[in-house]
Amino acid sequence: MTHPAKAVPLHPGLPGAARGGTLALWAERRIGWLLVTPAVALIVALSIYPLLYSLWVSFVNYDFLVPGHAFVGLRNFAQIIADPIARSALVTTAVLCVLDVGIEFGLGLALALAMERPFRGRGLITSILIIPLFISPVIVGQFFALMLQRPFGPTDYLLGLVLGHPVTIDWLSGFPWNFAALVAADVWQWTPFMFVILLAGLSAIPPEPYEAAQIDGVNPWQGFRYVVWPQLTPMILLAITFRLLDAVKLFDVIFMMTGGGPGTSTYTASFYLYEMGFQHFHLSEATAGSWIFLLLTAVIVGFLVRRLLRAEAV
Amino acid sequence: MADPFDRDDPALSRELDAWLRGDHSRRSVLRQMLIAGGTAGLGGTLGATLGARVAEAAVELASPDTPLGRVQAAAVKASTTGPTDGSAYRAVQAAKNFKGVTLGMTYEAGLQALEPRNFSGPLWQQLTGMNYNVVELSHPDQYAKPIAEHIAQSGAYDILDIEPDWIPSLADGGVIAPIDDYVAKHMNKADLEDYHPLFKFLPTYKGKRWGFFDDGDQWALYYRTDVFGDSKLQAAYKAKYKRDLRVPTTWDEYVETAQFITDQMAPKVYGAVHFPKAGSPGNQFAFLQQFRSNGGTFFDDKMRAQLASDAGVTTLNQMKAAYKASVPGNNDFDAVAAWVAWLQGKAAMLYSWPPTGRMSENYSQRDKAINFIPHSSVAGKVGYAVMPGGNGEMASGYVKALASDSANAEAAYLFMQWVTSPPVSLVRVMLPYTLRDPYRMSHYNSPDYRALWPAAKDYLSTLCEAANSGVVDIVMPGSQDYSLSLDQMCTAVWAGADPHAALTKAANEWNATTDKIGVDAQRTAYEQFKKLPGCYADHTIAKMGLAAHASA
Numbered sequence: 001m002t003h004p005a006k007a008v009p010l011h012p013g014l015p016g017a018a019r020g021g022t023l024a025l026w027a028e029r030r031i032g033w034l035l036v037t038p039a040v041a042l043i044v045a046l047s048i049y050p051l052l053y054s055l056w057v058s059f060v061n062y063d064f065l066v067p068g069h070a071f072v073g074l075r076n077f078a079q080i081i082a083d084p085i086a087r088s089a090l091v092t093t094a095v096l097c098v099l100d101v102g103i104e105f106g107l108g109l110a111l112a113l114a115m116e117r118p119f120r121g122r123g124l125i126t127s128i129l130i131i132p133l134f135i136s137p138v139i140v141g142q143f144f145a146l147m148l149q150r151p152f153g154p155t156d157y158l159l160g161l162v163l164g165h166p167v168t169i170d171w172l173s174g175f176p177w178n179f180a181a182l183v184a185a186d187v188w189q190w191t192p193f194m195f196v197i198l199l200a201g202l203s204a205i206p207p208e209p210y211e212a213a214q215i216d217g218v219n220p221w222q223g224f225r226y227v228v229w230p231q232l233t234p235m236i237l238l239a240i241t242f243r244l245l246d247a248v249k250l251f252d253v254i255f256m257m258t259g260g261g262p263g264t265s266t267y268t269a270s271f272y273l274y275e276m277g278f279q280h281f282h283l284s285e286a287t288a289g290s291w292i293f294l295l296l297t298a299v300i301v302g303f304l305v306r307r308l309l310r311a312e313a314v
Numbered sequence: 315m316a317d318p319f320d321r322d323d324p325a326l327s328r329e330l331d332a333w334l335r336g337d338h339s340r341r342s343v344l345r346q347m348l349i350a351g352g353t354a355g356l357g358g359t360l361g362a363t364l365g366a367r368v369a370e371a372a373v374e375l376a377s378p379d380t381p382l383g384r385v386q387a388a389a390v391k392a393s394t395t396g397p398t399d400g401s402a403y404r405a406v407q408a409a410k411n412f413k414g415v416t417l418g419m420t421y422e423a424g425l426q427a428l429e430p431r432n433f434s435g436p437l438w439q440q441l442t443g444m445n446y447n448v449v450e451l452s453h454p455d456q457y458a459k460p461i462a463e464h465i466a467q468s469g470a471y472d473i474l475d476i477e478p479d480w481i482p483s484l485a486d487g488g489v490i491a492p493i494d495d496y497v498a499k500h501m502n503k504a505d506l507e508d509y510h511p512l513f514k515f516l517p518t519y520k521g522k523r524w525g526f527f528d529d530g531d532q533w534a535l536y537y538r539t540d541v542f543g544d545s546k547l548q549a550a551y552k553a554k555y556k557r558d559l560r561v562p563t564t565w566d567e568y569v570e571t572a573q574f575i576t577d578q579m580a581p582k583v584y585g586a587v588h589f590p591k592a593g594s595p596g597n598q599f600a601f602l603q604q605f606r607s608n609g610g611t612f613f614d615d616k617m618r619a620q621l622a623s624d625a626g627v628t629t630l631n632q633m634k635a636a637y638k639a640s641v642p643g644n645n646d647f648d649a650v651a652a653w654v655a656w657l658q659g660k661a662a663m664l665y666s667w668p669p670t671g672r673m674s675e676n677y678s679q680r681d682k683a684i685n686f687i688p689h690s691s692v693a694g695k696v697g698y699a700v701m702p703g704g705n706g707e708m709a710s711g712y713v714k715a716l717a718s719d720s721a722n723a724e725a726a727y728l729f730m731q732w733v734t735s736p737p738v739s740l741v742r743v744m745l746p747y748t749l750r751d752p753y754r755m756s757h758y759n760s761p762d763y764r765a766l767w768p769a770a771k772d773y774l775s776t777l778c779e780a781a782n783s784g785v786v787d788i789v790m791p792g793s794q795d796y797s798l799s800l801d802q803m804c805t806a807v808w809a810g811a812d813p814h815a816a817l818t819k820a821a822n823e824w825n826a827t828t829d830k831i832g833v834d835a836q837r838t839a840y841e842q843f844k845k846l847p848g849c850y851a852d853h854t855i856a857k858m859g860l861a862a863h864a865s866a
Contacts, residue, residue, distance in 0.1 A: 064461055064487050065791055065831050150643025152651065173591065173645045175809060261592025263806030263816075279454055280794055281461055282830075 058288040064281035076288035085264045086289060089272035090296075096179070096268065097247045100186045101240060107187065108194025108239070113224075115195075116202045126199075130192040137189065141256025144185040148172055148257075173262050182266060185253045190246070194239050201235030202228070237308040241301065248297050269293050373440065374432040381762035385740050386433075392737040393441055401505040405732035406441045408500055412725035413443030419473040419729070420460065422712075423450035426475070428683055429748040433741065434733050444725060453595075457484075457794060460717065464489040469719045472726035474525075477710045478516040479787035479797075481524045482839055484715070486791055491718040492522035496727040508736050511860045512781045513753045515847050516789070517713045525715035526734040530743075530753030533603065533706040534780040535699040536670050537561050538583070538692060541662040547578055561699045565604055565632045568663070568702040572639035575662045585639040587652045587661035590808055594648035597804035598797040599709035599787070600665075604629045606785050606851045607703030612824075613840055617833050619824035621803075622817040630804070630813040637808065645808045650687070659691040665701055667709065668751035668777055675767040681746040694768070698776035700783055705851045708784045712750075752777055758864040775864040782861040786848035790839045792827045799823040 027034070058076055060069045080086050115126060132140070147153045148171035159167040171181045210227045218226070251270040258266040260275070267275075273293065277286030376383035389402070396403045421427040427450045435446040449471065451459050457480050463470045464487070476484060484490045497506075506514060513527040541547065542559060551559035551574060562568040572585025589596040610625030620626075637644050641655045649666065653673060656664045664670060672678045673687055674696040700706060714730040716723060732738055736756045743752045744763055752758055758778045764771040788796050803820035807813050828836045847855045855861055 063830070064465075065483060149651065150646050151641065152643075152654065168642060170643070170645060173805065173809060259591070259593035261802065261805040262809035263802045263811065265806070265809070275798070278458055278462075280798070281458070 054287045054290070057284050058291055060284060062284035062287070064283070072284070076284045077292065079285055080289040080292060085267060086269075086272055088264060089267040089269050090293075092266060093248060093250065093268040093270075096182060096186070096250055097244060099179075099183045100190070100247050100250070101243045103183065103187050104191045104194045104243060105236070105240060107191045109198050109236075111191070111195040112198035112202050115199055130196060132189045133192045133196075135189065137252035138256055140185055140189045141253035144181060144188075144253070145172065145257045148181050172258055175262075175265065178258050178262070178266055182253055182257060185257065186247070186250065190243060193243060197235055197239040197242075198232065201232045204235075205231045234308060234311045237304060237311055241304040241308060244304065245297075245301060248293075248300075372432075373436045381765045382741070382744050382746075385737070385744055385760070385762050389737040389741045390437070392735070393437075393732065399502050400735065400737070401500070401502045401731050402735035402738055404500055404502065405728040405735065409438075409442040409444060409725060409728040409732070412722065412728070414445070415722045415725045416445040416447055417472045417722060417726055417729055418447045418449055418470055419726075420449045420451050420456055420471055420475050422453055422456060422475065425684060425747050425749050429742055429745055429750060430733075433745060434738065438729060438732065442728075444729070446729075460484070460489050461487065464717075464719055467719060469717075469721050471717045472720040472722055473730055474715045474717050475528070475712045476525070476715050477787070478527070478708075478713050479710075479789045479793040481517060481519050481713065481715070482789060482791045482842075483793065485519050485522075485524050488718055490524055490715040491720075491723065492524055493526075493716055493727055493730070494523050496716075496724065496731075497523060500728065501731055505736055508754045508756050510753055510755060510758070510778065510781050511855050511862055512708060512784055512786070512848055513711070516708075516711070516786060517715075518846075519789070520842065525713040526730055527711065527753055528714045528734050528739070528750070529710075529712035530751040530757075530777065530781065531667050531709050531711040532751070532777055532780045532784050533599070533665050533667065533701060533709050534671075534776050535561065535663060535665045535701050535706075536656070536674065537664075537697050537699065538659075538662045538695055539697045540695040541575060541579070541583060542697070547575070550578060561697065562663075562702045563704070565607065565629075565636075565703050569632055569635045569639065572636055572663060576639045579662075581642075583659065584641045584661050586636060586663040587641045587647065587655045588637055588644055588664075589647045589649045589652040589666070590633075590637060590645055590804060591648045591651075592805040593801060595710075595797075595801065596649060596652075598800040599707045600633060601629060601800050601804055602787065603701065603705055603707035603709075603785055604632065604703060607701075607705045608632075609851070611850070612788065613828075613836075617828050617837050617840065619821035619828070621821040621824065622814060626817040627813050630807050630817065633804070634807065634813075654688055657688050657690045657692065665706070667749075668773075669749050671696070671698060671770075671773040671777075672746070672766075675769070677766055678746045683747040696769070698769075698773050700776065700780045703851075704783050705785045705854065706780045706783070708781065708786045708848060710787065711753075755862055755864070771864075778862065778864040782856040782863075783854045784848050785851060785854065786846060788843070789846055789849075790836065790843050792831050792836070795827040796824055799827070 059073065060071050062069055111129065115122060115129075145153075148155050150156055150168070150170065153171075155171060156167045156169055159169075169177050171177045205228060209231075210223055213223050213227050249270050250268045251274065254260060254266055254268055254271045255274075260267045260271050264272075269289075273286050273289050276282050276289065375386050378384065378387055392400050392402045393406045394403075398404075419430060421430055427448055430446065430448045435448060439445060449459075456475055457477070460471055460474050460476070461484070474484075474490060476490070481490070485492075497503075509527060510530070512532075513530060517523055517525045517527050542561060548559045551557075554574070555570075559571070559574075562571045568586075575583065575585035588600070590600070605621075605625055608625040608628050610623060610629065611620050614620055641647075641660050647655070652664060652666065653670065655661055656666075656670065657673060669678060673684075674690050675693050676690045678684050679687055679689055714734055716726055716730065720726050733742070736754055739754060740757055740760055740763070742748060742750050743757055744760075744766070752763070752774060755778075757763060758774045760774075763774060787793065790796075799820045803816045806819075807816045843849050844853070847853065847858055847860065851857075
């Protein structure tokens, strides 16, 4: 004969056993929440709170030179939108982004294609090519400034030797050379990033489709256009998205090479906001500008991410 | 815990007296100081503290038979034995009550910061038992970081090295505190009177004193005596202009002379070199001095900017013409690049800060810290003059200011009083590497400073005279914004922008800054500024009848 099952206390002799069991049960049910609580607290403290605080700052007066924090509505946003330097900085940012990322993509792709097939010394050359990635952008900026500064930098002298006549280009203060210099510095540093990602993408493409296409008689360009490119597209979008996210924040090389000059012609959005916020402490305007810049960037990046997801789905 | 620089310590006292007499080597005194520091550290609780103290205890002292060694000995003596009514002695005695306190002090990163690391910091530590923490900041951050720390109420800094023109903003913003009460309590007022009059008044604002002036950044003209004394050049000049070649006294003459020398001597020597690179900083100072020499005023009665005037256009055109006559690449030069070109003998004229004179004679380069500056090829061939137009910019300078959030305000004040006192500050303006420049009459008249190189007396006299006719930066709230607009305006013009259009744009930016701060508040500040000696060319120390002259 069997007896019906009966609930037995875990530790019947101990007076707190029932309470302990309840506690354990409570903890078990909420263990997930308990585990994520520290992370959530950190995110709230370090991200959400500052974000909300910055939103508040952008709607009040928060300026070192003007006492008090009076509510000013959208005035800070309006002042940024009306500021011709802000608009020019935005245009400069866009121009430099397009030039930087475009050239880096072209060179990175060319390098990746050149390095795709194994050859003697490939590992060494790849290692050398990616060295610029490990250098701080501030150092890169200073390096290029020293190379290009007249008359001590060697660039004009070397160009003069090559061209056979004296070269007197103001690389850091003359338009359009200052833009060329900034692009050169950025391209030198970040082309390896494109190269590494695209090389990884190329290496992941299975050889069979290309071999089949070759049997069908396609030439190298057609093979690249119709076989490699479609399969490489997700990686291309990924690389461009990542680089674009970084390029819109361009600051270090501007700071080191041109200081935003001549005039404000090489102010980027980041440099403008830095000057506004951390050199002159017009914090509310700088914060409003940051929100505007964030929204504009979010639109572009959102578009790219959607394209990326679509490409991956295909 | 033993006083680390206790005059009652017989061994140390003997060593110090011997060094003051010049009997002992610098090394032996240093060693004794280190031992004293180490002994003091042993009284502490942590080995790490000992290590830090010993590491920070190295005072760099020159040989006592050199001019620098002699003034160092005098500074130590003034701090330890008096005269007992001297500000240095008083500060040290009062500071012993704060033994163990650590002072956070901001300094410009690099050469300027070497001075408190190598000299005043460790010596103060030895004299008082107080500790110090030198916070090195880039020049713009010397303005920005104290504000950020004040907003955060961190109390990170006790003593701030700031530009005089930042005083109104920092005082109104509550970042710095007035020191009048401490001056009354601790200072010998005669030491205030020892300041050159221009520098005595500069740290005052709204009737209060906001620090001690501590760096005489008075611009003067440095020129090559061998070029101006060249007989062939003189003859050619006379043939062309029907008058003698001379050091220019007006801005038009400066441009003309620079272009003439370039035409005659380039590429070996060019007429001049400048440093107009964006943010170097040079543009706002150069514009401000020349604009006022040309009769320009900053604001009208309604506080509208008056930059876009004939004086403004004339100034920019003169500057452009001078840069055209300069060393190739001039527009990319910062101050260091201009110095390099000058020291290499590539230019006949340079107007700049006072270290130019010391570097020209290779005095600065004797220290390894500044060996990135090339050896001078123009030593013994440099003359000194007040600026063309007569009004040289007192370009920046430094004031030692008391941070309002300091938890050790009195202790911090005492360091400020001691370090800027006549005997101690004389050492600091004579250290080869610090870029800290003479500002007291006792500096200009110091026999030891005058003995540093054959023409040092002329150098010091010229700096004194330049301060008599000098003009100061815009000492008003918003000076940072006004200066940035000028820098941007200038670099835009160097890159080809129309001067009048650039001046109009800058004026609009000035008006926006004024409106933002408040027109009435700025009008009050401007009225205050206009009372300051050196505000305009017709209101200099000399024009006010307050000129002070170095002794013959």
